[in-house]
Amino acid sequence: MIFYYSTYRKNTEKIAxxxxxxxxxxxxxxxxxxxxxxxxxxxIGFGSGVYRENxxxxxxxxxxxxDLKNKNVFVFSTSGVGMKFYNxxxxxxxxxxxxxxxxxxxxxxxxxxxxxxxxxIFSFIGKLSQGHPNNRDLKNAxxxxxxxxxxx
Ligand SMILES: Cc1cc2nc3c(=O)[nH]c(=O)nc-3n(C[C@H](O)[C@H](O)[C@H](O)COP(=O)(O)O)c2cc1C
Numbered sequence: 001m002i003f004y005y006s007t008y009r010k011n012t013e014k015i016a017x018x019x020x021x022x023x024x025x026x027x028x029x030x031x032x033x034x035x036x037x038x039x040x041x042x043x044i045g046f047g048s049g050v051y052r053e054n055x056x057x058x059x060x061x062x063x064x065x066x067d068l069k070n071k072n073v074f075v076f077s078t079s080g081v082g083m084k085f086y087n088x089x090x091x092x093x094x095x096x097x098x099x100x101x102x103x104x105x106x107x108x109x110x111x112x113x114x115x116x117x118x119x120x121i122f123s124f125i126g127k128l129s130q131g132h133p134n135n136r137d138l139k140n141a142x143x144x145x146x147x148x149x150x151x152x
Contacts, residue, residue: 001026001038004047005056011078011109012049014133015141019045022142023149030058043072043102043152046094049109050079050086060093069098072152076141078109078133080125102151105144108132 002025006012013029020027025045028036038044046063048055055077073094075087084106091101113119113126133141 001028001036001041001043002045002047003028003030003033003059003062004045005030005059006047006049006078007031008049008051009110011133012047012076014138015076015078015105015107016045016047018138018141019145022145030056030062038066038068038071041071043074043148044068044099045074045076046090047076048090050077053086055086055090060090063090063093063097066097068094071099072102072148073099074101074103074105074148076105076144078107080108080111080113080122080129082106082108082129082132082137102148103144105141107137107140 002016002019004012004016016027019025048059075090077086079086084104087104091104095101108129110129110132111126113122
């Protein structure tokens with residue numbers, strides 16, 4: 001099962017959909033969800049875009065409420081820079097709730113810096129992010145997911 005938040009350009013949703021297509025995971029868009037019972041699922045993924053240095057606060061609030069003791073989990077994100085360190089805070093929270101972290105994945109997701117900042121560095125990062133997630137990112141995501149599935 002995958003919970004994701006992807007409101008800007010649906011970049012993170014592309015990764016979530018890939019997991020769903022390959023393994024038939026149930027996809028839950030947390031910006032628009034009802035109550036979900038996670039008891040029947042042995043692997044739960046949490047994905048989000050990065051917005052001002054953080055994954056969605058909604059995702060954190062959802063995780064806070066969940067009973068995740070001994071559940072296999074993983075975290076994925078898309079961001080302008082495409083770095084995994086943005087996932088660390090959520091991984092830490094999941095571990096503190098007794099979940100078993102199976103991995104963390106990140107790739108670039110396109111954004112247009114001029115929509116929210118005049119900062120030149122953001123503008124440069126924004127240019128580099130165009131076209132992502134691309135086929136290579138999707139291939140890396142698939143490999144990441146295959147390895148997790150093999151390990152459980
Ligand atoms: C308001 C806003 C803030 C952002 N802040 C960051 C940031 O701090 N670091 C970064 O690398 N990318 C940042 N980005 C780029 C997004 O992380 C990137 O476009 C991501 O793929 C969006 O995911 P989504 O389309 O699934 O919502 C930001 C984008 C927006 C719209």
